[in-house]
Amino acid sequence: MTDWPQRQAALLDALAASRALPPEWRSTFEAVPRHQFIPREIWKQEATCVPVTAEAAWWDLAYSDEPIVTQLDDGRGDGPGVATSSGSKPSLVARMLGALGIAEGHRVLEIGTGTGWNAALLSARLGSENVTTVEVDERLAAQAEKAIREAGYGPRVVHGDGALGWAPGAPYERLIATCSVRRVPPAWIEQTAPGGVIVFPLALDFWSGALLRLDVTQGMAQGRAVGDAQFMPMRSHRPATDTPVDxxxxxxxxxxxxxxxxxxxxxxxxxxxxxxxxxxxxxxxxxxxxxxxxxxxxxxxxxxxxxxxxxxxxxxxxxxxxxxxxxxxEGSPSADEFGLTVDGAGQRVWLRSPEARVHH
The missing domain is CATH 3.30.160 (Double Stranded RNA Binding Domain)
Structure with missing residues (x-):
């Protein structure tokens, strides 16, 4: 496909117009084309996961502002066809990177390597030596690392449980998760330097979808919802099996x-x-x-x-x-009026002020 630069430019123009893509990230997105990180075997998420087999449809999806399913059933060939890994919507990738507020010299830990596109974008902006990315699925980690290397970047790619972070590279000034969690793992706070920032999707039981930005102080992280973000749960945070209903x-x-x-x-x-x-x-x-x-x-x-x-x-x-x-x-508060505090006493959702905890 020879027209991908035009497709990329059109997508980035749309992201910029919607204010999803911060101006300071535009040149980085131009330098790291999305299609280099999309495997040939992909699915489009509709009522079910539909295989994308035609080349034209593959390119259409690669440069659309849509998520792309890249794995079913944790890579097993005999499952029910449930999406277990994907490439995120470009607008969401841009919003999350913008929310990080990164600066030159920051060290970043990414939880959930996925396709590797996010880690490559961070590497292009900060230098590969400042980026560590953790992926729980060994096959996905290897696939992503290959794509990242072929694109010319060399962050540390770790095959491991993202809930544990990556202590050998700590402390980090920024931590970003591209999988949702029910509770913020203590390791994330321990491995983020005081004054650092954690950006992640929160998945409470009552349907998931909030993107949070927490500021880290010694032993505590606190901040507000900064938008919506639908992500697959981290494997260790998947819901328990439901009890049958009578x-x-x-x-x-x-x-x-x-x-x-x-x-x-x-x-x-x-x-x-x-x-x-x-x-x-x-x-x-x-x-x-x-x-x-x-x-x-x-x-x-x-x-x-x-x-x-x-x-x-x-x-x-x-x-x-x-x-x-x-x-x-309470005035039907919007999402950005809610916040989260995580410390040694646990995790608490609050409304408008950290002192105003929402109790059950």
Whole structure:
């Protein structure tokens, strides 16, 4: 494909126009073409993961602002076809790198090498000697390292558990994670220098999606949500297997108009702290908007404006409605009004001020 420079320029122009791509990163993105890090075997995430086989479709996806699935079922050939690794949307890559606030001489630890594009971008900006990237999947780590080397960069690529960081290279001035976590691993704070910054996606049970930027002081990290970010969970932070729901316990209630803010990122952060262990997703089923709730211990609920069904010992929809009423009484705060403190006492979500913890 000979027109990739034009495709790249068009994509970067769009990212700049949307303010996703900070001006100081433009030349770095120009120097590190995305397609060099996309393997030939990829999938497009739709209702299921659809293989991308035609060359034209491969190039279209490589220079679109879309994620690209690069692995199914942890690399096994006999799984159900669940995406387990991907190349992130370029706009999200740019926003996260911008949120890091890096400067010359900073040492950066990346958790989740994936395709290697992010590590190559960091290497181009900071110098390869200042970049360490950790990948839990040995095959992905080797594949990414090959792509990074062929692009002309040489960061340290480590095959290991990202929850442990990489102590031999510590301390780091910046840490960025491209996989979501339920709790900030202590090693991340221990290995980040005081005054440093951690940027990562937080995945509470009540649907994941918040990007956080934490400032690190001695033994503590604290900061706010700075946007949304949908990422696959770090393998050691994947949810536990759900307990089957007993369909004979079903209880029908009249339908209800679902408030728009139930599916907002602000309420996700609030409900994630108020209702730990309760998971939610939403979407359309047979043309009807629906919410699904479950607690992984045998309770569940399905909600539409026609009817509500609840199962198991808990009445999850009523718990969500109660939490939503409390959220509305707080002024229906947006995501950027929430923050997180992580220290020796644990991890706490707060609203507007670190002293105003959101309790369950």
């Amino acid at each position: 369909g004979s316990t079903g209880r029908r209630m009249p339908g209800t108009a679902v408030p728009d803010t139930v599916a907002s990122l602000g309420f996700a952060l609030y409900a994630g702290a108020r209702l730990p262990g309760v998971a939610m997703t939403d979407g359309r089923h047979e043309g009807t908007y629906q919410i699904w709730l479950w607690d992984r211990e045998g309770s569940a609920a399905t909600v539409t404006d026609q009817e509500v069904w609840q199962y198991g010992p808990r009445s999850l929809w009523e718990e969500v409605i109660e939490a939503h009423a409390a959220y509305v009484s």
